[in-house]
Amino acid sequence: MAPSKQYDEGGQLQLMDAERIEEEEECFESIDKLISQGINSGDVKKLQDAGIYTCNGLMMHTKKSLTGIKGLSEAKVDKICEAAEKLLSQGFMTGSDLLIKRKSVVRITTGSQALDELLGGGIETLCITEAFGEFRSGKTQLAHTLCVSTQLPIHMHGGNGKVAYIDTEGTFRPERIVPIAERFGMDANAVLDNQKLAQMLSRLTKIAEEFNVAVYITNQVIADPGGGMFITDPKKPAGGHVLAHAATIRLMLRKGKGEQRNKDC
Numbered sequence: 001m002a003p004s005k006q007y008d009e010g011g012q013l014q015l016m017d018a019e020r021i022e023e024e025e026e027c028f029e030s031i032d033k034l035i036s037q038g039i040n041s042g043d044v045k046k047l048q049d050a051g052i053y054t055c056n057g058l059m060m061h062t063k064k065s066l067t068g069i070k071g072l073s074e075a076k077v078d079k080i081c082e083a084a085e086k087l088l089s090q091g092f093m094t095g096s097d098l099l100i101k102r103k104s105v106v107r108i109t110t111g112s113q114a115l116d117e118l119l120g121g122g123i124e125t126l127c128i129t130e131a132f133g134e135f136r137s138g139k140t141q142l143a144h145t146l147c148v149s150t151q152l153p154i155h156m157h158g159g160n161g162k163v164a165y166i167d168t169e170g171t172f173r174p175e176r177i178v179p180i181a182e183r184f185g186m187d188a189n190a191v192l193d194n195q196k197l198a199q200m201l202s203r204l205t206k207i208a209e210e211f212n213v214a215v216y217i218t219n220q221v222i223a224d225p226g227g228g229m230f231i232t233d234p235k236k237p238a239g240g241h242v243l244a245h246a247a248t249i250r251l252m253l254r255k256g257k258g259e260q261r262n263k264d265c
Helices: 018-026 031-037 041-049 063-067 074-088 095-103 113-118 139-149 174-183 188-193 202-211 240-246
Strands: 005-007 013-015 127-133 163-166 195-198 214-219 221-223 235-237 249-255 261-264
Touching: 031 041, 031 074, 041 074, 063 074, 127 139, 127 202, 139 163, 139 174, 139 214, 174 188, 188 195, 202 214, 202 240
Parallel strands: 127 214, 127 249, 163 195
Antiparallel strands: 005 013, 221 235, 249 261
């Protein structure tokens, strides 16, 4: 297998570890492999046109949603799902298989050594990390920092990738990216060109697990009348149990004195 190329901090090409790439590819079965299981290539193309590129991603869809794809009958969907299950050997996973999968996890620096240590190295791929806190506690600033650090090479504790920023509150500011990029020695224009903006929870989980990406979301806090009589100004994250169960890691950010920010995990 030919080694893949990436850029170091000086913009120079370097080779990625081929063994690491092979380990990552072992975790995901391409949808094209369904053809070897007797699935028509035309039906595989229909799945790809619908945005399904791996068997792992296919199994995250309900049969109802799959039959909604034009040209796929219920009988075809049953056959496709059965073939995918054979490829994935789904149902149970051995500890060894899980270990291989966990080896593909990348931890992306937050720009704060203390926060990276709290998180065990940074924001993880393959899962959702939620940060919640009141106004001006640092949630959006961390999101802007991750827009840059995600693009750093792996050896600089980055993700060597691109960024999709889903802005539901209109808080993204490209001018905030410039000083962060400069801090990491990166070209601000190149960093901004590698970002995609969009104006969504099970779908984010699917993306994280299927493509080995890190998902970072921010949330607001609301008053918690049942927080306890001994807690001063009790607050809790909005979204209730639905959001709580979707996130693997939850960070609570609090305002400190002056420019200080406190965090709990």
